[in-house]
Structures are given as structure tokens and as C-alpha cells.
Amino acid sequence: MKIGIVGIGLIGASLGWDLRQLGHEVIGVSRQQATCETAEQKGICDRASCDLASLEATEVIFICTPIAAILPTIERLIPHLQPQTIITDAGSVKGAIVEPATKLWLNFVGGHPMAGNSESGIAAFEKGLFVDRPYVLTPTPATVPSALTTVDELVRSLKAIVYQTTPEHHDLAVAWISHLPVMVSASLTGACLAETDPQILDLAKKFASTGFRDTSRVGAGNPEMGMMMAQYNREAVLRSLYRYRDRLDGIIDSIASKQWSEIEDLLATNQAARPDFLNSND
Numbered sequence: 275m276k277i278g279i280v281g282i283g284l285i286g287a288s289l290g291w292d293l294r295q296l297g298h299e300v301i302g303v304s305r306q307q308a309t310c311e312t313a314e315q316k317g318i319c320d321r322a323s324c325d326l327a328s329l330e331a332t333e334v335i336f337i338c339t340p341i342a343a344i345l346p347t348i349e350r351l352i353p354h355l356q357p358q359t360i361i362t363d364a365g366s367v368k369g370a371i372v373e374p375a376t377k378l379w380l381n382f383v384g385g386h387p388m389a390g391n392s393e394s395g396i397a398a399f400e401k402g403l404f405v406d407r408p409y410v411l412t413p414t415p416a417t418v419p420s421a422l423t424t425v426d427e428l429v430r431s432l433k434a435i436v437y438q439t440t441p442e443h444h445d446l447a448v449a450w451i452s453h454l455p456v457m458v459s460a461s462l463t464g465a466c467l468a469e470t471d472p473q474i475l476d477l478a479k480k481f482a483s484t485g486f487r488d489t490s491r492v493g494a495g496n497p498e499m500g501m502m503m504a505q506y507n508r509e510a511v512l513r514s515l516y517r518y519r520d521r522l523d524g525i526i527d528s529i530a531s532k533q534w535s536e537i538e539d540l541l542a543t544n545q546a547a548r549p550d551f552l553n554s555n556d
């Protein structure tokens with residue numbers, strides 16, 4: 275297949291590499307010429323340039339730009355495309371993208387690979403990034419069935435675990451397991467940094483080990499992406515944050531009133547429930 279990738283960063287480059295390994299011809303488009311040169315040198319794309327017109331003969335295009343650039347990119351792509359070309363995206367938010375994108379281009383299928391790392395840009399690309407990871411597709415009644423089947427088969431060939439749900443359900447679910455953790459993790463580090471005694475702060479930095487590394491990681495990733503999660507999934511992120519704040523208030527009350535069994539019960543419940551959130555690959 276002839277496949278286009280727009281935005282050759284962590285996700286776009288990882289997709290490009292894996293798709294090439296499967297024998298597809300991959301044509302990349304990115305904003306910076308230097309990114310395009312790196313993509314060709316590293317074998318991520320067969321050809322790469324800053325010119326969207328280079329994608330005119332492609333069958334499927336993955337838009338892997340930051341969320342804010344997805345719709346404007348589709349608008350700029352349209353004059354170059356043949357009607358049968360399928361467009362899919364990798365954006366971490368679907369409600370704000372899928373409906374307007376489908377209005378712009380009928381052969382659009384919303385997608386979200388649930389894989390990544392704390393780095394960004396082409397240098398962060400990983401081979402086999404999507405293997406055994408969830409990859410969510412978000413069809414709507416307007417989605418063209420054959421386009422959905424093509425994208426489903428392509429991402430399945432990356433050995434991803436494919437799920438299909440509505441954009442709305444996707445956004446509510448990822449608010450819990452992706453967007454809320456970013457905000458919680460960021461506020462955890464922010465609270466530590468607000469320690470007013472410099473000696474204690476210095477000791478905390480020296481003593482930090484695996485627990486802090488695990489809990490601070492997701493809040494220390496690409497700041498632009500975290501901001502866009504909040505901006506484009508605002509209602510669902512707020513819904514989760516309010517409920518999280520209630521939980522936190524409950525913990526504060528239990529500790530303040532020395533209700534140690536409440537704390538133990540909460541931790542025991544969480545200990546039992548956590549495996550349900552971890553895919554068999556973790």
C-alpha cells in the first residue's frame with residue numbers, strides 16, 4: 275500500500291518505520307526540512323518532504339501532528355487528494371476531531387494509538403511501539419465501512435490490540451487513564467516543588483527513587499500535548515478531576531480524623547482493582 279504520514283514525530287515516525295517493515299511504501303510530510311531528511315536517512319519513510327502535494331497518490335494517510343494542527347492539515351490536504359483516499363489520525367482526543375474531520379473528508383476514520391513515551395519528535399521514535407498496545411478506532415454512523423475496515427486491518431497488522439468505540443466514550447475513558455494521570459502527576463511534582471524549606475526539598479530530590487519516578491513520569495512529558503489534552507477534552511478532564519478531588523478530600527478527612535481502617539480499605543480495594551487496568555502486556 276502507498277501510505278502517507280503527516281507529522282513525523284514520535285507517533286508518526288514509529289508508524290512509518292513499522293509500516294515500511296511490513297512492505298508498505300511510506301511517504302512522509304513534516305513541517306521542518308531537517309525532520310524530513312532524518313526520516314529518509316533513518317529509513318522511517320521512503321521519501322519525505324514539507325509538501326502535502328506529495329501525498330496525492332496515497333491510499334491511506336495518517337495525520338500525526340499535534341491535536342491543534344489535525345483539522346487545518348486535513349483542510350490543506352484536501353485539494354491534493356483523490357476521493358478514495360482514506361484519512362485517519364492519531365490524536366489523543368476524538369470528540370473534537372472526528373465529526374468535523376468527517377464533514378471535511380468522508381473517508382475519515384478517527385484513531386488513537388495508546389502507546390508512547392515521555393519524549394517527543396522524530397528522535398523519540400520506537401520500533402514496534404504499537405505491539406500489544408491498545409489502538410482505538412472511533413467510527414460514527416457517518417464513517418464509511420470500507421474505510422474503517424482498511425484502517426482496522428492496517429493497525430491490526432502492527433500487532434496492536436484494536437478496539438472500536440464512539441468518540442464520546444473514548445474521550446471519557448482516556449480522561450481517566452491518560453489525561454487525569456497527566457494532571458495528577460504534574461500536580462504531584464508541583465506540590466513537591468512548592469516545599470518552602472530548601473533543605474527538605476533538596477533531600478526529597480536526593481531520596482526520590484522508583485515510586486517518585488513512576489508517579490511523576492506522565493506529568494513530565496511533552497507539555498504542549500498535555501495542554502492540548504486539557505484544552506480539547508476539557509469537559510471529560512474536568513469531570514475526572516472533580517471526582518479525583520473528592521477522593522483526595524476523602525483521604526484527607528480519613529487521615530485527619532485518624533480513620534486508619536478507611537485508608538487501609540481504600541488501598542486494599544485499589545490493590546485488588548489495579549490489575550484490571552493493566553493490559554496483559556504489562
Ligand code: NAP
Nearest residue numbers: 281283284285304305306309340341343365366390394395
Ligand atoms: P511529536 O513527537 O511532537 O510529533 C509531532 C510532529 O509533527 C512534530 O515532530 C513536528 O515535526 C510535526 N508537526 C508539528 N506541527 C505540524 C504541522 N502543523 N504540520 C506538519 N507537521 C507538524 O508528537 P507525538 O507525540 O508524535 O504526537 C502526535 C499526535 O499523536 C498528537 O496528536 C498526539 O495527541 C497523538 N498521540 C501521542 C501519544 C504520545 O504518547 N506521544 C500517544 C498517542 C497519540 P517537525 O519537526 O517537522 O516540526
